[in-house]
Amino acid sequence: MASEVVLRRRRIQRIRRGAMYGIGIAVVVGFVLFADWETIRRNFFNTEIARDMLPEVLTVAARNTIIYTALAFALGLVLALVLALMKLSSIAPYRWFATSYIELFRGLPALITIILVGFGFGIAFDWKIPGGTLGKGSIGLGLVAGAYMAETIRAGIQAVPKGQMEAARSLGMSPSTAMTYIILPQAFRIIIPPLTNEMVLLIKDTSLLFVLGTTPASKELTKFARDFMAQNQNATPLTVVAIVYLIITLPLTYLVRRLERKTEAEKR
Amino acid sequence: MTAPPIEIKDLHKYFGELEVLRGISTTIQTGEVVCLLGPSGSGKSTLLRCVNLLEQPTSGTILIEGEDITDEDADVDGLRTRIGMVFQQFNLFPHLTVLRNLRIAQRKVLGRDTAEATRIAEEMLARVGLSDKVNEHPSRLSGGQQQRVAIARALCMNPDMMLFDEPTSALDPELIGEVLDVMRELADDGMTMLVVTHEMGFALQVADRVIFMDGGVIVEEGPPNEVLRNPQHERTKRFLRAIEIED
């Protein structure tokens, strides 16, 4: 009796799966048959235009993307560590400040922060953040990244068992010594995967820096592609930078997965 | 005459509305081994944790070697180097090797140089019989070995006294003996010890005095032979009967 029901359910499942495959294949075949391949090739995969982008797409644009990301990440990390410690502080005003900061910058679109840092200060105080796009862009992005990473770091610190702090303190370590040598090293092991994820998000967010009106030397990938598109009235530059983005981000996402699996294995 | 290592006077501790310690007074003399027992929730851990200020007493005084630690200006970190603490869950630092576990506080708190800290660490490891584990990571040790490393780590600070909070409760039965042996040797060497434990054999053989606590007060105390074999109070009798049945 029971096995008959199971058999019937299996058959239904098999039919359903077959139907899914069928639909999928039909869509692909239809696309292959009816798409205008020549137009697609000319507009998205134009090798001549792609070749024109070299080497600047790598030596200038990709390089700038990486530099903006690295600077913003470094700034964000320092900021996030300070905010996380403030948020865990026993001094209430520190906690309030950290909470307000985190909620504010996570609640706003990153673009608003970038514009604020890029132009707002200049207009308001007649004082510009030095370093051009590099300075403004990294600071703007770093301010936002700090807010997100602060929550990650705080969670990591709190994931370290309470007994660790107690053991450290009972050996006579001051709170800061215990934090530096006992708690943070363990917390960072936990949060390296999520922090790497933040870095991937940051890489993509550097595309927002186009609003800062970059000069030829300070263009990052997206701005570079847009300008190239406009010049050539062709979408191939988008394909090229998409590939470059993936070359940068995919290894990182892969790394995150490996690290996560490793921490999982260590837990067991 | 030097002051006793631990002197507790009318200690009260509240967690919110809950009064966990309700007027504890006792003095522990140099070289004395005191076992603290009582039912779960009677406040044993809280008492121990008040002695090195992991918990802040609500009222009363605790004198460590004559120094009032409940005073606001007390040097808490300095005080803690004089009091070794051993936890039920060992609390070794999992990211550090055994050697580094034993060295880190010597370096960062006592300011010893690496060579000296290493020498003392090795000496203490030998004392707990684990010299061969010096470069191991804690996670690769058995529970009994971890607890012995934890004891060695505390000893590296040259404490004048040691607190143990159920040091063998998290261990498999066959590993309890090795930890108790180390503790017995410590006692023989004259260490002042305050031990929360349900190991009756240890209390009978090693303790100079047993304190039975219930409901946040000391119900009775005295030499182990008297308190454990011939308890005067109904609560003590009931507790000891319950423990015997468990064993």
Ligand SMILES: Nc1ncnc2c1ncn2[C@@H]1O[C@H](COP(=O)(O)OP(=O)(O)OP(=O)(O)O)[C@@H](O)[C@H]1O
């Ligand atoms: N941090 C805390 N906050 C609130 N209540 C607490 C806290 N620590 C302990 N308590 C409460 O205080 C009482 C005494 O706890 P304590 O840990 O001192 O008991 P114990 O005698 O060590 O018990 P056990 O044998 O279970 O370890 C318990 O009711 C416990 O729930």
Ligand SMILES: [Mg+2]
């Ligand atoms: Mg306890």
